[in-house]
Amino acid sequence: MQRTKIATLLDSETPYEQVLIKGWVRTKRDSKDFSFIEINDGSSLANMQVIATNQLPNYADIKRAITGSALSVTGKMVTSPGKGQKWEIQAEHIDIVSLAPETFPLQKKRHTDEFLRTIAHLRPRTNKYGAVFRIRSELAYAIHRFFKEKSFRYIHTPIITSSDCEGAGELFRISTLDFNNLPKKADKIDNTQDFFGRETYLTVSGQLSAEMFALALGDVYTFGPTFRAENSNTSRHVAEFWMIEPEMAFCDLHANMAFAEEMVKYLAGHIMQECETDLNLFARFVDKSLMPTLENIVSSDYLQLPYHEAIDILVTSGQSFEFKVAYGKDLQSEHERYLTEIHFKKPVFIYDYPKSIKPFYMRLNDDNETVAAMDLLMPRVGEIIGGSQREERLAVLQARMQEVGLNQEEYWWYLDSRRFGSVPHSGFGMGFERFLMMLTGVSNIRDVIPFPRSPASIDF
Ligand code: 4AD
Numbered sequence: 001m002q003r004t005k006i007a008t009l010l011d012s013e014t015p016y017e018q019v020l021i022k023g024w025v026r027t028k029r030d031s032k033d034f035s036f037i038e039i040n041d042g043s044s045l046a047n048m049q050v051i052a053t054n055q056l057p058n059y060a061d062i063k064r065a066i067t068g069s070a071l072s073v074t075g076k077m078v079t080s081p082g083k084g085q086k087w088e089i090q091a092e093h094i095d096i097v098s099l100a101p102e103t104f105p106l107q108k109k110r111h112t113d114e115f116l117r118t119i120a121h122l123r124p125r126t127n128k129y130g131a132v133f134r135i136r137s138e139l140a141y142a143i144h145r146f147f148k149e150k151s152f153r154y155i156h157t158p159i160i161t162s163s164d165c166e167g168a169g170e171l172f173r174i175s176t177l178d179f180n181n182l183p184k185k186a187d188k189i190d191n192t193q194d195f196f197g198r199e200t201y202l203t204v205s206g207q208l209s210a211e212m213f214a215l216a217l218g219d220v221y222t223f224g225p226t227f228r229a230e231n232s233n234t235s236r237h238v239a240e241f242w243m244i245e246p247e248m249a250f251c252d253l254h255a256n257m258a259f260a261e262e263m264v265k266y267l268a269g270h271i272m273q274e275c276e277t278d279l280n281l282f283a284r285f286v287d288k289s290l291m292p293t294l295e296n297i298v299s300s301d302y303l304q305l306p307y308h309e310a311i312d313i314l315v316t317s318g319q320s321f322e323f324k325v326a327y328g329k330d331l332q333s334e335h336e337r338y339l340t341e342i343h344f345k346k347p348v349f350i351y352d353y354p355k356s357i358k359p360f361y362m363r364l365n366d367d368n369e370t371v372a373a374m375d376l377l378m379p380r381v382g383e384i385i386g387g388s389q390r391e392e393r394l395a396v397l398q399a400r401m402q403e404v405g406l407n408q409e410e411y412w413w414y415l416d417s418r419r420f421g422s423v424p425h426s427g428f429g430m431g432f433e434r435f436l437m438m439l440t441g442v443s444n445i446r447d448v449i450p451f452p453r454s455p456a457s458i459d460f
């Protein structure tokens with residue numbers, strides 16, 4: 001007989017005559033002649049209740065199958081007379097796949113997120129983390145579906161790179177050189193002897209490659225892992241995270257913002273529809289205001305605010321911020337939250353940032369002072385999207401590269417795209433984990449990624 005997923009059984013309107021389920025014991029209650037066993041197979045938040053009676057030949061062994069043990073159960077699915085579940089299974093046969101000892105760390109009690117981070121290999125077996133990772137999976141699928149519906153092409157941009165797209169110097173070096181015996185030339189490390197014959201890194205963004213493909217295929221996106229050696233141990237930064245990066249030819253900054261808004265609403269709406277049960281767990285136990293927040297995200301018109309106006313609002317807000325607000329400085333998390341949670345009470349795009357705090361590729365505005373950049377700020381999580389219209393004018397781009405000290409020879413291929421058939425184009429990057437934080441109300445980014453990587457932390 002084929003195994004049926006518990007999610008499928010629980011959704012069923014009619015009982016199955018015979019079923020086979022396989023999963024792990026969440027809880028077991030024994031009385032003299034029978035046991036109630038709650039089995040979870042990861043397919044849904046809900047467990048399947050199994051009734052095992054002392055008529056089963058291995059009943060004595062079944063009684064030893066405590067929390068964490070793995071069972072294979074065949075039996076009859078019947079309407080449950082008990083509260084809390086529609087169906088239950090009257091076991092006719094139970095195979096003990098493996099018995100867990102009492103030392104299994106996930107006994108039936110609440111554990112802190114901090115503790116669960118120390119057992120990241122086991123935490124997906126809890127209700128909360130099972131829900132996180134089911135939603136994560138559904139979101140990845142929804143992203144591809146959204147872009148497919150919009151006729152975008154999916155581009156696999158490289159992970160190994162020789163350029164620092166963002167110019168922030170947060171690069172992880174990769175190398176095959178012998179670190180205990182580095183080849184030297186004129187007292188410096190001789191990178192020509194390294195695998196690629198030069199310094200190479202893990203990518204911080206697929207954007208520069210995506211741009212090349214937008215100028216060929218029109219509308220493209222890349223969705224993959226990105227890496228930042230950012231030494232900030234915050235609740236919103238990890239060293240390895242996933243980014244969704246659309247890039248659109250013949251698209252200006254305002255169309256870029258409109259598209260980002262449409263994408264965010266589509267994805268949030270999709271998850272609200274497809275992951276209702278899992279989302280309810282977060283609304284009950286993690287963030288009581290989650291549902292109204294999500295409703296607001298899918299239904300409100302996002303505000304679009306020039307950077308200098310955002311600074312004015314913050315300066316005159318009368319709030320005492322830890323970090324000083326000033327024109328020409330980046331917004332800190334506390335400023336982002338003030339704007340989205342207190343002042344406007346909805347998602348806000350900030351655009352036209354001073355060029356001094358943004359990367360070289362952003363399009364220079366006519367004021368010669370700001371660039372066509374945009375960030376989307378969300379209540380509680382702050383920045384989830386960073387994007388821009390790209391500088392399509394060769395001479396302006398070259399001047400800007402000179403200004404920030406980039407070697408134009410190394411970017412010859414990037415500059416070529418502005419030499420041959422250059423067009424206005426735009427795109428953005430959305431942090432996949434930041435978006436998941438927003439969807440679930442989970443406040444630490446380490447808790448929405450299977451095995452988080454952050455400074456001095458790489459167990460698992
Ligand atoms: O704003 P960022 O740095 O933009 C870029 O990398 C552009 N090249 C994207 C583009 O235009 N194609 O990063 C984009 C988003 C941020 O808004 C944030 O959501 C997320 O990536 N992000 C991080 N998420 C987790 N941990 C980190 N260390 C992150 N750094 C950025």
Ligand code: MG
Nearest residue numbers: 375383385386
């Ligand atoms: Mg950014």
